[in-house]
Amino acid sequence: MKHVLPSGLTLLLESDPHAQSVAAGYFVNTGARDEQPSEMGCSHFLEHLMFKGSEELDAVTLNERLDDLGGHSNAFTSEEATVYHAAALPERLDELLDTLTHLMRPALRDADLQAERGVILEEIAMYAEQPGVCVVDELRGDYYGQHPLGHRVLGTVETVSALTQEQLARNHRERYGAQHVTLVLVGAFDEQAVLEWARRELASWPAGRLTPPVPAPQPPAEGTFRHLHDPSLHRVQVALTTPGLGVRHPLREAAALLADLLGSDGGALYWALVDTGLADMADLAHLDYRDSGVFEGGFSCDPERLDAVLSAYLNVLSGAQDLISEAAVRRAARKAAVATLLRAETPQGRLFTLGMEYLAVGEVRSNAELAARFTRVTAADVREVLRLCPLHPVTGVILGP
Amino acid sequence: MKHVLPSGLTLLLESDPHAQSVAAGYFVNTGARDEQPSEMGCSHFLEHLMFKGSEELDAVTLNERLDDLGGHSNAFTSEEATVYHAAALPERLDELLDTLTHLMRPALRDADLQAERGVILEEIAMYAEQPGVCVVDELRGDYYGQHPLGHRVLGTVETVSALTQEQLARNHRERYGAQHVTLVLVGAFDEQAVLEWARRELASWPAGRLTPPVPAPQPPAEGTFRHLHDPSLHRVQVALTTPGLGVRHPLREAAALLADLLGSDGGALYWALVDTGLADMADLAHLDYRDSGVFEGGFSCDPERLDAVLSAYLNVLSGAQDLISEAAVRRAARKAAVATLLRAETPQGRLFTLGMEYLAVGEVRSNAELAARFTRVTAADVREVLRLCPLHPVTGVILGP
Numbered sequence: 191m192k193h194v195l196p197s198g199l200t201l202l203l204e205s206d207p208h209a210q211s212v213a214a215g216y217f218v219n220t221g222a223r224d225e226q227p228s229e230m231g232c233s234h235f236l237e238h239l240m241f242k243g244s245e246e247l248d249a250v251t252l253n254e255r256l257d258d259l260g261g262h263s264n265a266f267t268s269e270e271a272t273v274y275h276a277a278a279l280p281e282r283l284d285e286l287l288d289t290l291t292h293l294m295r296p297a298l299r300d301a302d303l304q305a306e307r308g309v310i311l312e313e314i315a316m317y318a319e320q321p322g323v324c325v326v327d328e329l330r331g332d333y334y335g336q337h338p339l340g341h342r343v344l345g346t347v348e349t350v351s352a353l354t355q356e357q358l359a360r361n362h363r364e365r366y367g368a369q370h371v372t373l374v375l376v377g378a379f380d381e382q383a384v385l386e387w388a389r390r391e392l393a394s395w396p397a398g399r400l401t402p403p404v405p406a407p408q409p410p411a412e413g414t415f416r417h418l419h420d421p422s423l424h425r426v427q428v429a430l431t432t433p434g435l436g437v438r439h440p441l442r443e444a445a446a447l448l449a450d451l452l453g454s455d456g457g458a459l460y461w462a463l464v465d466t467g468l469a470d471m472a473d474l475a476h477l478d479y480r481d482s483g484v485f486e487g488g489f490s491c492d493p494e495r496l497d498a499v500l501s502a503y504l505n506v507l508s509g510a511q512d513l514i515s516e517a518a519v520r521r522a523a524r525k526a527a528v529a530t531l532l533r534a535e536t537p538q539g540r541l542f543t544l545g546m547e548y549l550a551v552g553e554v555r556s557n558a559e560l561a562a563r564f565t566r567v568t569a570a571d572v573r574e575v576l577r578l579c580p581l582h583p584v585t586g587v588i589l590g591p
Numbered sequence: 592m593k594h595v596l597p598s599g600l601t602l603l604l605e606s607d608p609h610a611q612s613v614a615a616g617y618f619v620n621t622g623a624r625d626e627q628p629s630e631m632g633c634s635h636f637l638e639h640l641m642f643k644g645s646e647e648l649d650a651v652t653l654n655e656r657l658d659d660l661g662g663h664s665n666a667f668t669s670e671e672a673t674v675y676h677a678a679a680l681p682e683r684l685d686e687l688l689d690t691l692t693h694l695m696r697p698a699l700r701d702a703d704l705q706a707e708r709g710v711i712l713e714e715i716a717m718y719a720e721q722p723g724v725c726v727v728d729e730l731r732g733d734y735y736g737q738h739p740l741g742h743r744v745l746g747t748v749e750t751v752s753a754l755t756q757e758q759l760a761r762n763h764r765e766r767y768g769a770q771h772v773t774l775v776l777v778g779a780f781d782e783q784a785v786l787e788w789a790r791r792e793l794a795s796w797p798a799g800r801l802t803p804p805v806p807a808p809q810p811p812a813e814g815t816f817r818h819l820h821d822p823s824l825h826r827v828q829v830a831l832t833t834p835g836l837g838v839r840h841p842l843r844e845a846a847a848l849l850a851d852l853l854g855s856d857g858g859a860l861y862w863a864l865v866d867t868g869l870a871d872m873a874d875l876a877h878l879d880y881r882d883s884g885v886f887e888g889g890f891s892c893d894p895e896r897l898d899a900v901l902s903a904y905l906n907v908l909s910g911a912q913d914l915i916s917e918a919a920v921r922r923a924a925r926k927a928a929v930a931t932l933l934r935a936e937t938p939q940g941r942l943f944t945l946g947m948e949y950l951a952v953g954e955v956r957s958n959a960e961l962a963a964r965f966t967r968v969t970a971a972d973v974r975e976v977l978r979l980c981p982l983h984p985v986t987g988v989i990l991g992p
Contacts, residue, residue, distance in 0.1 A: 210936055211933055211936060258922055258925065259929075260928065260930070279929060279932070305867070305868060309865060312865070315826060315871060315893065316826065316871035316872065319825055319826050321720070422824070424719070456655075464710060466709070466710075467709020467712070468713075469713065521655065524659065525661050528660075529661070531680070532939075535611055535937040536936040
């Protein structure tokens with residue numbers, strides 16, 4: 191079900207004749223971390239411009255066609271991926287593929303760029319009002335320093351204001367080349383027919399440019415806490431991070447389960463901080479990137495309780511060893527495995543899992559295999575994660591009045 | 592597939608042998624609008640306390656059991672409904688039903704109540720920091736006045752601080768009685784076996800109290816705009832509302848399509864306000880309740896542009912007539928119909944649609960029927976909605992610096 195076209199573009203086709211829909215997505219192996227620092231935000235800016243139409247279709251027609259498909263269509267940009275996806279009833283497969291493929295060949299008109307710049311500056315202004323978002327941006331700046339994993343996906347007012355049509359077109363040319371693009375289809379469709387369509391319609395997809403990977407980020411040698419004051423706030427937001435494992439590490443799933451024991455909805459941080467009324471939220475997740483990973487989390491609380499909540503949070507982290515038992519790991523593993531299985535109940539859910547996993551590790555993994563990777567994790571594996579990643583030093587940012 | 596037990600509790604069973612999971616939910620026909628004003632927030636408070644355990648199970652064990660099911664389990668409270676739901680693999684059906692049913696028989700211990708009060712006060716404090724939430728609370732206060740549809744689901748600091756164990760227990764007794772409760776199951780399960788289980792295990796579900804419905808709210812005779820100033824804000828949030836149709840109105844779906852033409856992601860407000868960079872978001876939705884409905888929406892923008900954006904928004908509303916064509920209505924109808932079909936691809940998705948529709952209109956509607964109700968809508972229907980609900984007068988609240 192994996193096919194590489196002569197151009198280098200990859201197809202992943204996972205058909206299921208019992209499905210009631212078909213979902214398709216172009217998964218582009220590029221994101222904010224692949225940007226030049228002076229062009230920060232250009233991946234996300236490009237994602238917006240893709241919806242402005244191709245040489246053949248103007249923006250209104252393109253968006254009407256997406257609407258006409260009836261299913262949910264959208265796009266997102268992250269540190270390492272840019273994804274365009276849509277779902278439709280099986281009888282609309284031809285329009286689905288045709289419309290999504292038009293989306294991938296944007297005209298990148300200068301007039302659209304100028305108008306869309308205003309839209310993105312509004313988006314930046316909207317998030318600048320959200321302390322929970324700002325504090326994470328600041329945290330990643332502190333943790334990654336000049337490393338591009340610290341890039342803000344939206345860019346900054348300065349970089350977005352300065353981006354030119356030429357820069358965006360170059361980024362599209364280099365980073366949307368065939369070797370960076372994977373078209374994934376899941377659901378009710380005929381694999382042979384789609385393969386023939388792809389060989390015909392995607393044959394001339396231009397090659398991009400392969401950029402050498404930048405070195406992995408170096409975690410700070412010592413923990414720091416930076417306190418930012420904004421007198422207009424009534425609550426305090428705290429974000430913190432500590433080294434984790436990269437996406438190709440064999441203990442990646444064990445790291446996710448450790449984060450679950452600590453930081454999920456019914457995890458230790460919830461019981462210690464939220465259930466006690468100390469904080470309105472408290473969480474921790476394991477984020478894994480191509481070459482590195484972090485445990486990242488935080489909480490939000492009344493400023494008067496900051497010291498107490500922060501030490502309660504750090505106490506939970508330093509007591510992580512005591513949470514690891516076979517029973518607790520089994521429960522977390524089962525939850526992760528069932529979540530994986532249930533996510534794949536719809537073609538669209540399976541599309542994301544299949545496509546993102548392929549971008550991350552370069553392998554096609556069945557849903558059963560993904561679930562089994564969780565159920566195979568033992569308490570010893572989770573303890574080994576804790577040995578490799580002792581949850582300190584901690585880098586943190588405090589944003590409050 | 593609809594069964595009413597002798598106690599008055601309703602069962603809706605929709606089995607699908609091809610499904611990969613089973614989803615179950617208790618849908619309780621009660622919400623914030625059914626509260627005494629002095630007890631505002633008690634529905635949501637009760638929802639929290641349900642997770643604190645029954646006489647037989649303490650909170651930790653109950654939550655471990657929910658976690659053990661592996662699927663997503665949660666609850667929510669709205670103006671008219673309180674819902675407890677979970678999903679699991681089919682072989683865990685017995686535990687799923689047993690655990691959800693334990694959840695519905697809470698011990699309501701006073702110590703848990705005192706602790707949970709702190710959790711809810713934290714939740715209120717968290718939302719008080721979110722101007723987009725505050726402005727809607729203020730708007731509903733203005734629009735509904737003393738009518739209970741203006742109740743805040745979370746309650747206020749005052750009402751939540753004052754709620755007693757006795758009040759919460761009375762609310763549970765009266766409002767969680769058998770005649771208010773519908774247990775819905777969707778997915779891979781045996782209907783006969785579940786029916787036998789229900790006849791055995793749910794037979795003694797106590798009756799509650801039927802409260803006479805309060806009269807429908809009277810929309811304000813004239814529009815008003817109230818301007819609230821908070822110097823700590825950098826953006827301005829505007830929320831506004833105008834009369835719509837109740838959930839049992841035969842043009843309810845046409846009203847939803849009118850809102851879609853105006854206020855969805857690719858609707859007229861998006862193109863006029865967001866695509867032009869005037870506002871970072873702009874939307875409008877049709878909210879239908881038992882006895883009444885509203886079109887409710889708003890936008891967020893730079894304070895300097897407030898006047899321009901507000902008049903652009905109101906211009907779109909007053910030009911709604913020009914948006915209504917057969918082609919536009921067909922497109923919106925197809926989108927709504929396909930969304931209905933795709934939502935039902937998972938048992939959990941269908942569970943919500945089936946259960947919420949039953950609570951709202953008291954009828955069991957197949958998914959195909961729900962989709963067809965959209966595709967049957969004509970441009971003339973949407974014009975008739977606009978005649979009945981001319982999108983004025985408008986009640987609005989502006990919250991900015």
